[in-house]
Amino acid sequence: LLCAVPAASQNDAPSDALADVQRAANGGPLHSASDAPSAPWTQQIELRAADPCVLLLNATGAHGCATRNDGTIAPLLPLFEQADIDTLVASAVPSKALMVAIEEELFTPKAVEDLETHLGDRLVGMAVLSHGPAEAASTATAKAAAAAVPESQPVPVAAAVASVRPDAGAAQRLLSMRRFKYGVVLLEGDEVEAARRLLRRRGAQAAPLLELKFPMSARGNASSCLSSRTCLPLGGHSVWGALQPRTAHATPPERSKPSVTLAASLDAASPFHEHAPGAVASVASVVAVLAAVAAVADDDGMLAQMHALSATPLFALFTAEAWGQAGSRRFVKDVVEFNCSDAPVAKPEAVDGGGDGSGGGDSGDGVDSSAGALRNTSGDLPQLPRCSSPAFDDIRFASLGGGAARSVLVVDSVGMRDAQLHVHTRAGDESNPVASALFAAASSSETTLSTETRLPNALSATVVASLPPGPATSFADSAAVAALSSTTQPHAPLAGSTFDTRATLDAGRVCVAATVAARAWWSLAGGTGAPSANCSLVEALLACMLDETLCGLAVQLGVRSSLASHYTSVYIPYATELTPTVAFVQRWLKLKLRQGCNASAACAPTVALHRAFSPAIALDEQTGTWSVLDASDDSVWAESYWPEGMHATLWPFQPSNLETALLFAFAVANAVAAAATVHVCRRGGRRSWSSFRIE
Missing domain, CATH: 3.40.630 (Aminopeptidase)
Structure with a gap:
């Protein structure tokens, strides 16, 4: 608990993460001595493929998503079905902040509005769980399609496509225009599977923590x-x-000839x-x-x-x-x-x-500008x-x-x-x-x-x-x-x-x-x-x-x-x-x-x-500055700069109340011991203090 655990390296296999969270989901030990190579995954899972919703700005203001500058971390609550959303919005408002993990087909303007209305500022982030490019399907249809084929085979494309809601495109187009006051990321592949397995656990401290740090630089419009x-x-x-x-004789298009x-x-x-x-x-x-x-x-x-x-x-x-x-x-x-x-x-x-x-x-x-197939062979062409x-x-x-x-x-x-x-x-x-x-x-x-x-x-x-x-x-x-x-x-x-x-x-x-x-x-x-x-x-x-x-x-x-x-x-x-x-x-x-x-x-x-x-936007070539010529033009759109250090991290376990109390007690004891040491050293004179100085 007291030692920092290194983050997973680029070479850590996603399958190690899935193995660890599968053991946790089944209630077994997180990892044994033989599992040491994958131990970092049990402490935190860096979601390197997490795709953030970004901050866009038009003439009227900001649209899209951004977190606080220092990021946000909170328990992640699963919303696998519409019934989960209905249950949450019908329950009492939680006393602490939380994030939600919502299936991609449930990520609609109505669902977002219902969650924001009920949770208010308690909702501080959202993870959208993707089914991947070949299986963008509702839960019921995906299960039915999967039952008809061996488990190791993918769900048939036709079944997956047929199950997508007809209004899915319109819903996401509206979401692109919406302003979220928190971070939203899309998870897919092994990372989304790891998240799903963690979210299916039951029991105390079962809910994982999600950390999102996607601040955006732009403000205003x-x-x-x-x-x-x-x-x-x-x-x-x-x-x-x-x-x-x-x-050498012609440079199309010719001004004298019409074009199609x-x-x-x-x-x-x-x-x-x-x-x-x-x-x-x-x-x-x-x-x-x-x-x-x-x-x-x-x-x-x-x-x-x-x-x-x-x-x-x-x-x-x-x-x-x-x-x-x-x-x-x-x-x-x-x-x-x-x-x-x-x-x-x-x-x-x-x-x-x-x-x-x-x-x-x-x-x-x-x-790669050096592609051999495209090297210039224009010879004596007019410039x-x-x-x-x-x-x-x-x-x-x-x-x-x-x-x-x-x-x-x-x-x-x-x-x-x-x-x-x-x-x-x-x-x-x-x-x-x-x-x-x-x-x-x-x-x-x-x-x-x-x-x-x-x-x-x-x-x-x-x-x-x-x-x-x-x-x-x-x-x-x-x-x-x-x-x-x-x-x-x-x-x-x-x-x-x-x-x-x-x-x-x-x-x-x-x-x-x-x-x-x-x-x-x-x-x-x-x-x-x-x-x-x-x-x-x-x-x-x-x-x-x-x-x-x-x-x-x-x-x-x-x-x-x-x-x-x-x-x-x-x-x-x-x-x-x-x-x-x-x-x-x-x-x-x-x-x-x-x-x-x-x-x-x-x-x-x-x-x-x-x-x-x-x-409707102009560039001053002398100063390199931009200006908006017509704020009412619907083509006036800009994207915020992305600051350095943005990331998403999944923490499989929350600390228990006992662990929190022990950490607090240890911190207090450590502070008292440090103060006593300083007091003793000072009483011993300058020479004694010098003996404790780090050279």
Whole structure:
């Protein structure tokens, strides 16, 4: 009791922790002499994979979670079923602070409100217990599914997906907007299993203690924290480009030629930073765009038509769309309002051939910039145009001004199981050329896809007279726009939640959406032929962007971090860092489109980055300070800085009353003994005191 026990090291196996807590749960001794290697786990379990809800700020104030600066520790009370919540809120208010461990499917706005109303300031933390990406199911359904298979086998995916509540996505989207006055973390894997086993114990001092230390630096609202430099705008970088490569004779896009853009949202949202899979909300749409690009780029006959097209086929994947369409609105604003006050000057070629709109490269966190497959081979290409005021390292986007963006086709929330595709347009614009091209493309798609991916009635014949939030609404005032989606609603049912996983997707339907989009896009550009998506490529890209394990392709492209979460990042001026999601997509596009150069040294793929943050936020380039131009704009969002030393720790046992009394008595006795020693030493004179001094 009196000696500090070291924390578990990085090499301690989670199975040791589970073995220890299993013994404790069964009422046996915590560990014997033979269990010495795992002894540290019995004193504390460092929850290294705990994923915190973070503090976000908009114009009205703070949203999300944070603990006190010194953290909080309290007993952890299990809420495994709705009946546990009902019992707690019907009981007397506890006299001491506590935290609750709540199953992921019970983590809803109503449950949180009921707990906060009843417990008040006694509620000081919350741990959300995840079932993992393949088993986001209610307790009853999970038990029923597990009973049908051997215990060692996982619960079937279909059973797990079917059990997710239809309103789970909407519930977690609301929770993302809520202000919690305490810390909230998501636990998964071996750590959540250890917590569950500890929480199932019965008897005195059975409740474990949970310590949360996740203070956040920002205070007030987005405007005040940006001014005090304790936060950064939500965003990062969008990826855009053209099918036509840059050569010694042309730098697409050409100002004199209209463009047809195939677009999608690149990232996702969730209450938890590292658990934003966004399978339907964004990943399926991104994969559909990539597969559509590949369908044209892999066809030599279509590449041969490139110079004769009536419009330039562009692609764009926008960041921070879940936060007021910040990425696409920033892009549109920069295109429309860009005015370089100095003569455009040449910029030395970047390693990967093109930077963003503000000096960012593509190396940094989670990305290996030395990837051999992507080294520059641009030879004698003319250098990219840039502007020093305002500072842009690459102003190719300016060529899209003056009405050059003729048509925009947005792929939005495709691939849902058992769902038709729907065409969305603005009310009164149901027969615009983009919508017409989509219907024409869908009418031919079923006859050319393989039997495995041929879907009857792939596209609904009814147009939805409203645009989903995202790139479609951002371009609606400047181009003919239509969106392709698996839902008639503004959001997919599980969008914005931890439940929007790969298990919710039908890869065949993603492939159909990619084919429909590719054909409509190519037709709008004036091309002939019917490109078809490679369904094997679709499967591989979905696996790369949604599985926990880093895929071989990502490693080849120099991406070092997992692609399993696509949470929106922050925009850091002049930084060279990209999120793994942005880096993977940008590098994949460059690798795919490089084949259009036919090994020519004087040729480079047209793939660029563009800054992504709210168009209602401005950066003073001289001082590096931020300002909010329009506090009422719903894209004004910022994320707090994360201080050092944040952690979550689970303590399996609370000290008993006897232990507490003994510790207090020992402390008093120790203080009395120390005082007596000092008194005796002083009476012995200065020489005697010196003999006790530590040299």
